[in-house]
Amino acid sequence: xxxxxxxxxxxxxxxxxxxxxxxxxxxxxxxxxxxxxxxxxxxxxxxxxxxxxxxxxxxxxxxxxxxxxxxxxxxxxxxxxxxxxxxxxxxxxxxxxxxxxxxxxxxxxxxxxxxxxxxxxxxxxxxxxxxxxxxx
Amino acid sequence: xxxxxxxxxxxxxxxxxxxxxxxxxxxxxxxxxxxxxxxxxxxxxxxxxxxxxxxxxxxxxxxxxxxxxxxxxxxxxxxxxxxxxxxxxxxxxxxxxxxxxxxxxxxxxxxxxxxxxxxxxxxxxxxxxxxxxxxxxxxxxxxxxxxxxxxxxxxxxxxxxxxxxxxxxxxxxxxxxxxxxxxxxxxxxxxxxxxxxxxxxxxxxxxxxxxxxxxxxxxxxxxxxxxxxxxxxxxxxxxxxxxxxxxxxxxxxxxxxxxxxxxxxxxxxxxxxxxxxxxxxxxxxxxxxxxxxxxxxxxxxxxxxxxxxxxxxxxxxxxxxxxxxxxxxxxxxxxxxxxxxxxxxxxxxxxxxxxxx
Ligand SMILES: [Zn+2]
Numbered sequence: 001x002x003x004x005x006x007x008x009x010x011x012x013x014x015x016x017x018x019x020x021x022x023x024x025x026x027x028x029x030x031x032x033x034x035x036x037x038x039x040x041x042x043x044x045x046x047x048x049x050x051x052x053x054x055x056x057x058x059x060x061x062x063x064x065x066x067x068x069x070x071x072x073x074x075x076x077x078x079x080x081x082x083x084x085x086x087x088x089x090x091x092x093x094x095x096x097x098x099x100x101x102x103x104x105x106x107x108x109x110x111x112x113x114x115x116x117x118x119x120x121x122x123x124x125x126x127x128x129x130x131x132x133x134x135x136x
Numbered sequence: 137x138x139x140x141x142x143x144x145x146x147x148x149x150x151x152x153x154x155x156x157x158x159x160x161x162x163x164x165x166x167x168x169x170x171x172x173x174x175x176x177x178x179x180x181x182x183x184x185x186x187x188x189x190x191x192x193x194x195x196x197x198x199x200x201x202x203x204x205x206x207x208x209x210x211x212x213x214x215x216x217x218x219x220x221x222x223x224x225x226x227x228x229x230x231x232x233x234x235x236x237x238x239x240x241x242x243x244x245x246x247x248x249x250x251x252x253x254x255x256x257x258x259x260x261x262x263x264x265x266x267x268x269x270x271x272x273x274x275x276x277x278x279x280x281x282x283x284x285x286x287x288x289x290x291x292x293x294x295x296x297x298x299x300x301x302x303x304x305x306x307x308x309x310x311x312x313x314x315x316x317x318x319x320x321x322x323x324x325x326x327x328x329x330x331x332x333x334x335x336x337x338x339x340x341x342x343x344x345x346x347x348x349x350x351x352x353x354x355x356x357x358x359x360x361x362x363x364x365x366x367x368x369x370x371x372x373x374x375x376x377x378x379x380x381x382x383x384x385x386x387x388x389x390x391x392x393x394x395x396x397x398x399x400x401x402x403x404x405x406x407x408x409x410x411x412x413x414x415x416x417x418x419x420x421x422x423x424x425x426x427x428x429x430x431x432x433x434x435x436x437x438x439x440x441x442x443x444x445x446x447x448x449x450x451x452x453x454x455x456x457x458x459x460x461x462x463x464x465x466x467x468x469x470x471x472x473x474x475x476x477x478x479x480x481x482x483x484x485x486x487x488x489x490x491x492x493x
Contacts, residue, residue, distance in 0.1 A: 010242065011242070014202075014239070014242055014243040015242075015243055015244075015245065047245070069193060070193055070194065089194075091192065091194055092164050092192065094477075107199070107203060108199055108202045108203070108243055109194040109195060109199050110193075110194045110195070110196060110198075110199060111194075120196075120198075120230055120231070122198060122199065122239060122243075125194065130467060130471070130472075130475050131466070131467035131471060
């Protein structure tokens with residue numbers, strides 16, 4: 001496992017930090033420094049709310065190396081409320097709970113561990129929304 | 137300056153401070169005491185709690201602390217760049233060497249202008265981080281300091297502690313009194329060298345002094361800290377609306393409360409151990425969050441932690457007018473407790489990584 005690669009990605013992985021386009025206002029995730037809509041440079045950081053919905057999902061029974069301990073688990077395309085679609089694991093739910101359009105929220109969880117001695121990688125996953133704020 | 141008295145042991149900062157934001161976390165899974173008893177005693181053993189909270193496969197003290205910290209920030213509504221300390225108290229830090237606190241600080245956007253450290257003192261690691269945060273803010277060194285008590289506690293399979301050792305905890309953001317939902321009037325610490333519970337390096341599970349855990353350990357320190365604090369600030373149990381004590385089970389805090397003169401009603405909202413177990417470093421602090429979820433402006437709260445080895449930190453708090461407008465911004469502690477999925481012993485064994493392959 002490349003420690004340096006995980007370290008470079010941790011800002012976007014822990015907090016869902018992407019970018020916003022100065023010219024047209026589109027929100028980008030992951031950050032790519034050029035707007036996908038108008039091709040203007042997009043450099044300003046934007047922290048996503050973490051709210052979205054399940055766009056599609058699949059269940060993984062044969063997990064790749066580093067993820068075996070979690071199998072079976074579900075991977076989904078999540079449509080964030082700001083627009084971008086991200087690929088992420090679903091968590092805190094049974095395998096029969098997911099459905100297309102399910103409202104979900106981002107949580108930071110363990111993504112994988114590199115054996116008994118290596119580092120623990122943390123990042124975003126999504127779970128069913130468990131709270132609606134009360135506005136006074 | 138406050139009226140410092142060298143003989144009464146009261147700790148009170150120069151500038152008034154309080155809790156600006158708070159947040160809890162309890163994982164979704166529960167195992168019933170009956171299910172553990174079924175495994176080890178054929179169901180004849182009984183259990184000191186009804187059920188306990190268990191963390192999922194992808195959760196540890198880092199991920200759980202991040203969620204409690206985010207709930208705290210939702211309530212506090214301050215710029216995370218103004219936080220000068222992120223402290224996590226736990227006996228189950230995921231790494232032996234590499235701080236839990238730096239990952240939490242990164243995840244809430246508090247880096248790089250912040251202190252970060254992990255605290256240890258059995259079950260009172262979180263409340264001693266709160267006392268240090270009071271000092272950081274109360275001295276003027278920091279405007280805000282974040283203290284977290286969080287654990288994924290482990291009991292040896294079949295041991296008495298397996299019925300109660302649970303996962304969960306809470307965070308508090310300490311800041312200026314005039315921004316606070318609860319002002320902290322003072323605290324007191326009571327510590328001796330008492331060998332009631334320990335875990336040696338590289339061991340997976342703790343050891344304990346059996347019957348030694350009651351009188352000379354829990355009760356002596358909890359009662360001592362409570363009485364000394366109330367004496368020092370001139371209050372009695374009747375002056376408090378709510379109290380919360382460390383909860384290794386249901387009986388100990390109930391007995392301590394009774395001896396100190398607190399009615400069962402005053403400890404009921406913060407007494408969570410029957411339904412989530414002993415969350416170790418999280419236990420007292422999450423009890424406080426459950427009280428803050430229902431307390432009214434003006435209410436007085438006594439909070440007393442206990443950590444084996446041994447010591448207690450006692451705090452005197454008073455709720456302000458700000459609490460009702462702030463608490464609805466994040467999920468309540470009871471909201472987390474209601475989010476419940478029961479698991480059997482086999483699933484529990486897998487989730488807690490007790491299988492050695
Ligand atoms: Zn654009």
